[in-house]
Amino acid sequence: MTPTVALRGLTKAYGRVTAVDGLDLTIQPGEVVALLGPNGAGKSTTIDMLLGLARPDTGTARLFGMPPAEAIAAGKVGALLQSGGLLPDLTVREIVELSAALYAGHRSVPDVLTRAGLTDVAGRRVAKLSGGQQQRVRFAMALVADPDLIVLDEPTTGLDVEARRSFWAAMREESGHGRTVLFATHYLEEADAFADRIVFVRAGRVVADGTAAQIKAQVSGRTIRATLPGADLNALAALPGVDEVESRGDAVLLTCRDSDAALRALVNSTPAYDIEVTAQGLEEAFVALTLEGAK
């Protein structure tokens, strides 16, 4: 099967700054993928190359096995850019109708306006809308094309919590129809809540790729917390499976690569009580993956 997205060895430098550095990514039809990474990780540059808006220095980008421009001309792609791209003097209905007209197999405009929650403001000029509403307009423009692939670059940046929530609710409903979705974000919760697969990008490379659970596992480690007054921290650090030890008053915090071994040893060799074992969250993984590069 032809992958929906196939990026091979993409590299792009702006002056002396390498924005994307040998990035590979394959996305199969129907996948919902988050391109997650801190600001400046190369997400937007990657998306620009994927859409043919920027030319890679080396490597190739293919959508549906075609160069991006061809896939776009064939109406297979709907994209939502981070900002701009709206004519302020058009009404919501006009701009969505216009987008619809550019695609041969487009969807009904009233239907899309309803889905994007724009029916009430359909007659209003784009310039008069709030940031959240404008983002819905962009979403409607991408949706009305009825594309096989939707690409969203930081779709909720600058939106308030409520607007973000309703944006994703609408988006989730849409992706149910077997559409392939790729979105860039630096919001961890969004990647976790919405994507089937998270591709973590740092310094222009993919550093982790998998489900949220797999990414957590990759960074791995669990934390053991126990109450142990007067603990000998050096002795604890020497226990099997323990990486780091911290004390918090009467409590100790053990960061473990093998929490099972550490727990057995802790119980056998110390009078520790109130023991809790917690897995590291995606957030810790995110921080760990981000920091790894800074070292």
Added chain:
Amino acid sequence: MKTYLIMELKRLPRNKRVLIFSMLMPAVLLLVFGGLNKGQDLNGVDASAYIMVSLGVFGSMTSVMGRGGSIAVERGIGWNRQLRLTPLRPSRYVVIKVATSLLMAIPPLVVVYLIGALGLGVHLSAATWLLVFLGSWLGALPFAALGVVIGYVATPDSVQQISALLYMLLAAFGGLWVPIEVMPRLMRDIAELTPAYWVGQLARNPLFHGSLDARGLLVLLAWAVGLGFVALRRFRADTAKA
């Protein structure tokens, strides 16, 4: 493409600034200078008629160039980038801009001719009116191309100043504000280097000879092709980069 064209047509009256300015400025100039020279004779032609035609050309030129400026504004807000993510071919975008530019050349001509006929008592035969209009309108073509060049070179902040500077220079040196006939020799030689001069000649020729000036038409065609070529190159460069 049809929907896009219709949408652009609907948008035309929304940009009231360019529209009003392109009608107001020649209208005011015509009332002042046409009024001052009313009844005067310029090489056998009514001076009011002469000034009317020149200012009509000036108005349509500003209007057409202002239209090209909308490309700069739309590039600035990322609209062209957005369009590149749709199946619309970029060349069609430019074709639509040029077509609507030429449409925008008409309102200033109509306003100026109405003021001339009703306010200054300019009397021309129906055939002369038609030829004068046709000459002015055809002559707008190189300015439409120039507008596209400006649209792809200028930023949204600079576009108005750049086009204003350009059409003022063109109007002043091309003899649209001051009749060529009263200019010193050197100024006339300079005037011939501008396309504005040739549009003026083309549009005013019917007043003198009752026909369009074939040489003017050819020179303008050359200008249109030349500027069209530059516009095409700027457009290609802009489309190729991110």
